[in-house]
Amino acid sequence: MTRFIVLCAxxxxxxxxxxxSDMEPAPVPADSVPEPGEPGETPEPGMQLTSSAxxxxxxMPKQYTGDGKNISPPLAWTDPPEGxxxxxxxxxxxxxxxxxxxxxxxxxxxPETTTLNSGMPRNQVFEDGSGQGTNSFGRIGYDGPLPPxxxxxxxxxxxxxxxxVLSADDxxxxxxxxxxxxxxxxxxxxxxxxxxxx
Numbered sequence: 410m411t412r413f414i415v416l417c418a419x420x421x422x423x424x425x426x427x428x429x430s431d432m433e434p435a436p437v438p439a440d441s442v443p444e445p446g447e448p449g450e451t452p453e454p455g456m457q458l459t460s461s462a463x464x465x466x467x468x469m470p471k472q473y474t475g476d477g478k479n480i481s482p483p484l485a486w487t488d489p490p491e492g493x494x495x496x497x498x499x500x501x502x503x504x505x506x507x508x509x510x511x512x513x514x515x516x517x518x519x520p521e522t523t524t525l526n527s528g529m530p531r532n533q534v535f536e537d538g539s540g541q542g543t544n545s546f547g548r549i550g551y552d553g554p555l556p557p558x559x560x561x562x563x564x565x566x567x568x569x570x571x572x573x574v575l576s577a578d579d580x581x582x583x584x585x586x587x588x589x590x591x592x593x594x595x596x597x598x599x600x601x602x603x604x605x606x607x
Contacts, residue, residue: 458486458568458599462527469564469603473527475555476607480528481513486568490596493520493570497591499584502554504562505545511584512564513551514542516575534580543583554605561606570597 462482463469471477489496500513515529517539531550534540546552556562573594581587 456486456488456490456568456570456597456599458484458566458601460484460566460601460603463603465601465603467604468561469554469605473603474553474605477553478528479551479553481525481551481553482566482603483527484525484566484568484601486523486599489520489570492572493596495520495571495574496522497569497571497575497587498525498566499569499587500551500564500566501584502556502562502564504556504560506557511545512553513544513566514581514584514587515550516540516542516581516587517577538574538577540577540580542581542587554603556605556607558607561604564603564605566601566603568599568601569595572596 459465460482462473469482473480473482484498486496495516496518497516498513498518499511502510502512515525518525519537519539529541529551531548532541533549541550543549544552554562554564569591571591571594575581575587575590581590
């Protein structure tokens, strides 16, 4: 009788092990779980700003500075957010001796715009409705880096995707006015930084 009970218990245990795999899947090895950033887990990229003239954090070619041709660099961007109605761009040098120095203010770029060509003219208003403000040199349009001798300065090209078109009746005259007009309307930003020293 004892042998019969032991045999039955063994059979029950074997059946439980066999059917248990149907109810409780085997644990997944830790090294097979996708880490953040792997395929299937990559988040949608945000708006990106680039230049064919220099890469982020690298030295700007001389032709785009006050020591060269003093022309604006080519710029391009991707992946603006849904609802974008215009773009604005401000270039500044936070390392200037007297504080933040503005090199370029351009605004009301159309929502379909994805590039700015090199050498933008100094128009205050363009035919497409976009316009430019006054930089810290006191001129309309772009003026390139012209730092004092010493450590290279950083030049930030800051792109803003906006849910509004800035007023043509009261256009921003400078960076401060543009930033005030954009308050509460920035959907996304992208930044490209170039270096230049003398």
